[in-house]
Amino acid sequence: MKSCLVVDDSRVIRKVAKRILEDLAFATSEAGDGLEALTACRKQMPDAVLLDWNMPVMSGIEFVRQLRREPGGEKPVVVFCTTENDIDHISEATRAGADEYIMKPFDGQILQSKFAEAGLI
Amino acid sequence: MSVLTHADFIYVARELQARSGIVLPPERAHLIETRAGAIARREGFLSVQELITTARARRDERLITAIADTLISNDTQFFRDREHFDFFRSVITADLAARRPGARIRIWCAGCASGQEPYSLAMLLEEMKNEGRLLDCEIIATDISPRILEKARAGLYSQFEVQRGLPINYLVRHFEKFGDQWRISDRVRARVNLKAHNLLSDPAPLGQFDIVFCRNVLDNFDDDTRGATLDRIGGVMSSDGYLVLGEAENPAGAMTPFMQAGARPGIFTRATAARRAA
Numbered sequence: 001m002k003s004c005l006v007v008d009d010s011r012v013i014r015k016v017a018k019r020i021l022e023d024l025a026f027a028t029s030e031a032g033d034g035l036e037a038l039t040a041c042r043k044q045m046p047d048a049v050l051l052d053w054n055m056p057v058m059s060g061i062e063f064v065r066q067l068r069r070e071p072g073g074e075k076p077v078v079v080f081c082t083t084e085n086d087i088d089h090i091s092e093a094t095r096a097g098a099d100e101y102i103m104k105p106f107d108g109q110i111l112q113s114k115f116a117e118a119g120l121i
Numbered sequence: 122m123s124v125l126t127h128a129d130f131i132y133v134a135r136e137l138q139a140r141s142g143i144v145l146p147p148e149r150a151h152l153i154e155t156r157a158g159a160i161a162r163r164e165g166f167l168s169v170q171e172l173i174t175t176a177r178a179r180r181d182e183r184l185i186t187a188i189a190d191t192l193i194s195n196d197t198q199f200f201r202d203r204e205h206f207d208f209f210r211s212v213i214t215a216d217l218a219a220r221r222p223g224a225r226i227r228i229w230c231a232g233c234a235s236g237q238e239p240y241s242l243a244m245l246l247e248e249m250k251n252e253g254r255l256l257d258c259e260i261i262a263t264d265i266s267p268r269i270l271e272k273a274r275a276g277l278y279s280q281f282e283v284q285r286g287l288p289i290n291y292l293v294r295h296f297e298k299f300g301d302q303w304r305i306s307d308r309v310r311a312r313v314n315l316k317a318h319n320l321l322s323d324p325a326p327l328g329q330f331d332i333v334f335c336r337n338v339l340d341n342f343d344d345d346t347r348g349a350t351l352d353r354i355g356g357v358m359s360s361d362g363y364l365v366l367g368e369a370e371n372p373a374g375a376m377t378p379f380m381q382a383g384a385r386p387g388i389f390t391r392a393t394a395a396r397r398a399a
Contacts, residue, residue, distance in 0.1 A: 085280065085298075086298055087293060087297070087298060090289060090292070090293055091293055094289065094290065094293070100288075100289050101289040101292075102284065103280050103284065106284070109285065110281070110284045110285065113284065113285050113286055114284065114289075117286075117288050117289070
């Protein structure tokens, strides 16, 4: 079973994403901001990270930059999931090391399609 | 809720089949209610039932065409059945280029709906060009519905549509944001020639093709129509050409035989002596 860390400051979004991911046979864990996520990754790298952009303490983009510098931090597949939906943000995310990008609002179909795109399913 | 009379359902189903070949089974009769609702409202009818009764009584060609048009499935997505596109990129194009060095490769997307399939091919060709694999390809994309071709021509897709099957790098490279929507680049659009064509009619005016994509179209036809359509398609294919059907489809019923290309579901070649000898 693959693991996915869901990083979003909204509990509701985390819950929705978790439910979809569990249907796709992922073991999920949660973090409320980038720093929490980084701490979790340092303990154990997940196979995938579903990542919001705008969060308190540490944003998604800072998180992915940090993650990619960590030992083993190149391994997780990082999929952004954010309301930021312009080319500049998307380009910035992929340059920082994100593998795929979901523009909110999303549903199960989009998440599944993007995870397939990223080679996770 | 109003419910169509059986006679009205039979009438609509017959008109749809006569015009497009598409068989509407009784268990999908509800599609008429849901899809023709917008036409009924636009035309000032109180219900779909009233719209159809009137169209039928008056033999109103414009209304009947609009009703049939709305019943044609336009379900598609970018890079639907990804394997087919991988095979196109790695095997089909290489094979055809080796057989006829320098010759133009002609591709027909038959039943292209809102354009995601031909534009996916066009994006692949752009990517191949950037990698130094220059191919002279012409893409003709056809659909029966002028309404859906208009959407294909505009090349405008919703945020939902660009997130089904399209890798994010392709979105960045080949689209630009246009209000709430995304517009495909002129470079990609210029590679695709969109035309109205009914698969029940002779495709000869479209020319000869080396690759035909006709995916998830023929399964909506009855056996006779499917066989005849496959024969018409075969008639405009080069002897070493490829036919790509939906993953669950096969070219049974064609007079001119096709054979499966490798282990890939849905991909076939003309079973000619020339290819067997090759």
